Amino acid sequence: MTEKTEIVVGKDETLKKRHIGTGTFVATERMRELINEALDSGRIAYGPLSQQFERDFSGLHGCKYGILSNSGTSSLHVALQALKEIHNWDDWDEVIVPSLTFVATINIVFHNRMKPVFVDVEPQTYGIDAALMNLAVTERTRAVIPVHLFGQITICNCFFR
Numbered sequence: 001m002t003e004k005t006e007i008v009v010g011k012d013e014t015l016k017k018r019h020i021g022t023g024t025f026v027a028t029e030r031m032r033e034l035i036n037e038a039l040d041s042g043r044i045a046y047g048p049l050s051q052q053f054e055r056d057f058s059g060l061h062g063c064k065y066g067i068l069s070n071s072g073t074s075s076l077h078v079a080l081q082a083l084k085e086i087h088n089w090d091d092w093d094e095v096i097v098p099s100l101t102f103v104a105t106i107n108i109v110f111h112n113r114m115k116p117v118f119v120d121v122e123p124q125t126y127g128i129d130a131a132l133m134n135l136a137v138t139e140r141t142r143a144v145i146p147v148h149l150f151g152q153i154t155i156c157n158c159f160f161r
């Protein structure tokens with residue numbers, strides 16, 4: 001990647017731009033404080049800190065509820081499962097996924113008895129190619145999972161209804 005991506009983070013922190021590395025991680029003082037707070041609380045399973053996080057996170061996204069999960073995989077799994085149930089999608093209905101992503105994107109589609117349909121990505125963002133995606137839409141397409149890789153935002157102009 002030749003260009004660095006910048007994002008603006010934080011509600012309570014001073015708004016500042018940060019570079020997102022790939023495969024690197026720097027724990028800030030604040031992160032260390034929070035981890036110590038959790039360790040000192042004597043509770044590392046679901047509890048008050050988790051519930052506070054759910055409230056803060058859902059508030060940041062303008063949502064009434066937020067549910068904390070143990071991993072990205074289980075979050076994706078539950079999200080698709082909920083959509084399938086709410087909208088009454090059939091087994092093996094289609095979910096469009098980028099051809100460049102982590103394997104969890106595909107696993108959770110299979111785990112929900114749905115069919116992943118691969119669409120190539122754009123070389124600039126590594127995100128799903130919107131034009132190709134629209135060509136992949138069929139009568140059985142129910143959802144798209146546009147993965148934002150390496151801190152790059154996928155510009156996903158989706159025309160399907």
Ligand SMILES: Cc1ncc(COP(=O)(O)O)c(C=O)c1O
Nearest residue numbers: 071072073074101102104105147
């Ligand atoms: C794009 C993407 N989706 C999902 C996951 C799965 O996250 P987790 O390892 O927390 O289950 C990863 C993990 O690297 C990922 O890169």
